[in-house]
Amino acid sequence: MGVTKTEIFTTDQNRLADLAKAFAHPARVAILQILTTRKTCVCGDLVEELSLAQATVSQHLKELKRIGIIQGEIDPPRVCYCINPEVWAEAQTAFGDLWKAFSPATCCP
Amino acid sequence: MGVTKTEIFTTDQNRLADLAKAFAHPARVAILQILTTRKTCVCGDLVEELSLAQATVSQHLKELKRIGIIQGEIDPPRVCYCINPEVWAEAQTAFGDLWKAFSPATCCP
DNA sequence: TCGATTCATCGCAATATTGCAATGTATTTT
DNA sequence: AAAATACATTGCAATATTGCGATGAATCGA
Incomplete structure (x- = not known):
């Protein structure tokens, strides 16, 4: 019914799914890539870099904030976004645990 | 409009988003976790482990197959699923590149 | 105070996803 | 051949997501 039976x-499975959602849309991948490579925190010039309307970018930023992987500092009239190191590390660990759990030898022939 | 402007x-951004989708639902996380920890390849007893209808599990498996991260071997009348090591490694590398790109020092104060 | 700037939010339309019962398809067993 | 087993697929309903124009909120400069 379009509703996930969470x-x-x-809790861990739901959290990992949520963290993965941060990367499950190319626009959000692009936003996160930009935030990782910029020395300074970019703000709304994300809108210019992505060929998407401002409202659309704002919505993706909202979703990323909900997940917690980015945070925004208000610097009127701008908002400076950056990656939240704690959550970034959390995602790294969560995925890392998955990678570790699998070794090709256990697969079917 | 519910349609992603791919x-x-x-290509890399779209691919990473697709790989992330494999983990962006708790049921698929659970399936992948089961497949990573089982010594032998499990088949449809995934349905019993997850509290979801057989049709629902089948659909998640279909999506995972579309992404390529799992593969199914037909062993009539069963189907044996396992992780595709190549795509698993691809995901590991794709996410690894992202993790590497970020260092906390570059974030806003 | 009046614009101008920057971003968030609202409301809408189009499409995608989730979930399941019912049914279909092979294959094996009896 | 008939029944049973194991999955896949179809069709449907409910909800979620994506995208954008329009509008709102907050702040700064003139």
Whole structure:
């Protein structure tokens, strides 16, 4: 029904799914890539770099903020976005645990 | 409009977004976790482990197959699923590149 | 105070996703 | 051949996502 049955999964599974959502759209991938490579924190020039309307970019930023992987500092009239190091590390660890769990030898022949 | 403008992003960005989709739903996370930890390849007992209808599990498996991260071997009347090591490694590398690109020092104060 | 600037939010339309019952397709067993 | 088993697919309903124009909120400069 378009509604995920979150209650039948563990907290960790739901959290990892949420973290993955941060990367599950090319616009958000692009935003995160820009934020990782900029020395200074970019703000709304994200709108210029991406060929998307300002409202659309703002919505992706909102979703990334909900997940917690980015944070915005208000520097009127601008808002400076940057990656949240704690959550970034959390994602790194969560995915790292998955990578570790698999070794090709256990796969079917 | 619910339709992603894939054409304005790079192939790599679209691919990473697709790989992330494999992990962007707790049911798929659970499936992948089961596949990584099982010594032998599990088949449809995924349906029993997850509290989801068989049709729903089948659809998640279909999506994972579309992305390429799992593969199914037909062993009538069963189908044996396992992780595709190449795509698993691809995902590992793609995310690894992202992790590398960020160092906390570049973030806003 | 009046614009101008920057961003968030609202409201809408189009499409995608999630979930399941029912049904279809192979294959094996009896 | 008939029944059983294991999955896939179809069709539907409910909800989520994507995208954008328009509008709102906050702040700064003239």
